[in-house]
Amino acid sequence: MAFSGLVYQLPIVRGEVSEPPCHLCPAICCQYFALQIDTPGSRKDFENLRWYLMHERVHVFVDAGKWYLQVWNPCQHLLPDQRCGIYETRPDICREYGVDENQAVNCHATSEANSEYEVLFTEASQIEDYYRNWHNKRYGKRKRSRK
């Protein structure tokens, strides 16, 4: 069965909060990692994205115009009770996640379902549709103007 991404009931907390509500959250941010990838600009690039998405528990998303590969695989230090097993020595990225540069809370637990993603792809067919639109926008007019 295809992995459908965030299976959590979001948001976990509604309204304004002063800090990430980690004590209420099933440690969503410890369940995956994401790497920025090049913005696709050719059919080959989109073919690669399509291939990524053929793998289980892999998503692609766009955030603030940047593209990311997202792999849903929990951190090996996540304890069964959702606490961090290496809290004192956890990596910087873990320390920094959950608040933005203005110190405002910005994490999965406070967002509507998947609203933190500008675009989210969970299946290869979604990339095919996106590529068709992208190609038509980019090359459709040029083709028509040759007639």
Ligand code: SF4
């Ligand atoms: S930072 Fe946000 S997503 Fe991560 S555990 Fe805390 S509340 Fe959950």
Ligand code: SF4
């Ligand atoms: S090191 Fe700790 S805080 Fe960081 S992802 Fe792993 S369990 Fe979560």
